[in-house]
Amino acid sequence: MSASQTSDVPTLLVKIFGRDRPGLTAGLFDTLAAYSVDVVDIEQVVTRGRITLCALVTEPPHGLAGDLRVTVHGWAQSMKMQAEIISGHGDNRPRGVGRSLVTVLGHPLTAESTAGIASRITAVGGNIDRIFRLAKYPVTAVEFAVSGASTEALRTELATASAALGVDIAVVSAGLHRRAQRLVVMDVDSTLIQDEVIELFAAHAGCEEQVAEVTAAAMGGELDFEQSLHARVALLAGLDASVVEKVRSEVRLTPGARTLIRTLKRLGYQVGVVSGGFTQVTDDLKERLGLDFAQANTLEIVDGKLTGRVTGEIVDRAGKARLLRRFAAEAGVPLSQTVAIGDGANDLDMLNAAGLGVAFNAKPVVREAAHTAVNVPFLDTVLYLLGVTRDEVEAADIHDEDSVQV
Numbered sequence: 001m002s003a004s005q006t007s008d009v010p011t012l013l014v015k016i017f018g019r020d021r022p023g024l025t026a027g028l029f030d031t032l033a034a035y036s037v038d039v040v041d042i043e044q045v046v047t048r049g050r051i052t053l054c055a056l057v058t059e060p061p062h063g064l065a066g067d068l069r070v071t072v073h074g075w076a077q078s079m080k081m082q083a084e085i086i087s088g089h090g091d092n093r094p095r096g097v098g099r100s101l102v103t104v105l106g107h108p109l110t111a112e113s114t115a116g117i118a119s120r121i122t123a124v125g126g127n128i129d130r131i132f133r134l135a136k137y138p139v140t141a142v143e144f145a146v147s148g149a150s151t152e153a154l155r156t157e158l159a160t161a162s163a164a165l166g167v168d169i170a171v172v173s174a175g176l177h178r179r180a181q182r183l184v185v186m187d188v189d190s191t192l193i194q195d196e197v198i199e200l201f202a203a204h205a206g207c208e209e210q211v212a213e214v215t216a217a218a219m220g221g222e223l224d225f226e227q228s229l230h231a232r233v234a235l236l237a238g239l240d241a242s243v244v245e246k247v248r249s250e251v252r253l254t255p256g257a258r259t260l261i262r263t264l265k266r267l268g269y270q271v272g273v274v275s276g277g278f279t280q281v282t283d284d285l286k287e288r289l290g291l292d293f294a295q296a297n298t299l300e301i302v303d304g305k306l307t308g309r310v311t312g313e314i315v316d317r318a319g320k321a322r323l324l325r326r327f328a329a330e331a332g333v334p335l336s337q338t339v340a341i342g343d344g345a346n347d348l349d350m351l352n353a354a355g356l357g358v359a360f361n362a363k364p365v366v367r368e369a370a371h372t373a374v375n376v377p378f379l380d381t382v383l384y385l386l387g388v389t390r391d392e393v394e395a396a397d398i399h400d401e402d403s404v405q406v
């Protein structure tokens, strides 16, 4: 342990504030260098062109602290900056046990909801160590690094508050665990895509309304999924197989879906989909989007017509959780490091089995049971819950465009 890390060593907190421009940090440390001080801690933030630079340094030897003050103030004045120098001892207080990251998505993020979040963090014994904006588009995403409270306690306190506060909040444990997340598994209907695929088929069969009623009951958890699947598929009997191609072309991706998948792939994640819909559509999506895994039910087609039956393993609520485990095993990723995203009651087992379960614009029954909920209609906002910043997304896109031109 160096001298500057012990709590009784005199230290100076040097803070400068003002209009940001090149050379400020170099200028301050050039000024400090004349006094042979060591840097204990340093933080710099730029907000709307204003810089706040804080340096915690050891007190200079030979009683030169007063001289340092005068010199730093003089330098700051010449740069039209405000300076503050506070004497004290040692380093920052040790942070409390338990590190979590609280990510807040606001659309907009109001001062009132920010106050509510901060007071709830305090209420469970948490201390906010750092606040950082991840994104300003398409939502305002802010990450709070919190110590002193358990992730579970924060999750419980903030999950119940998010609806009242009008924001989406995700709480994850900080540290290496999050960086190790390497598999994202998504539901398809009303998650990856805006449509319910069976309703697209039903429109061609002229039974859209009947199917939509059964779908709503199943997704709200009022009806057993497998029963509802068989009942709905039976209504499609006799439909010409050529509608498969039409339905594929009608599918509308959710805004942000391509950005989410492209960015995840670039970061080294494996990405899969599980669907209570049909392989006739998910196989196509897998191909188009470069997904690693896709599994769904298969519509039986005999002599160029849909028979009104499905074949193979049924992908229902339990099936989706089973597939998450299977994909994780194949990807070599522990279940605790997976992320699952879905909107329906048949996604709940999968959401709860994953390390992070995200209810995406979900039915209330799903929203209440999941780890976290996203209620803005942009799928790429899930990236912020994983700690990816908008700048990183855009920088990678620019890099890709450059690559294409080469």
Ligand SMILES: [Mg+2]
Residues within 6 Å of the ligand: 187, 188, 189, 190, 191, 342, 343, 344
């Ligand atoms: Mg769905």
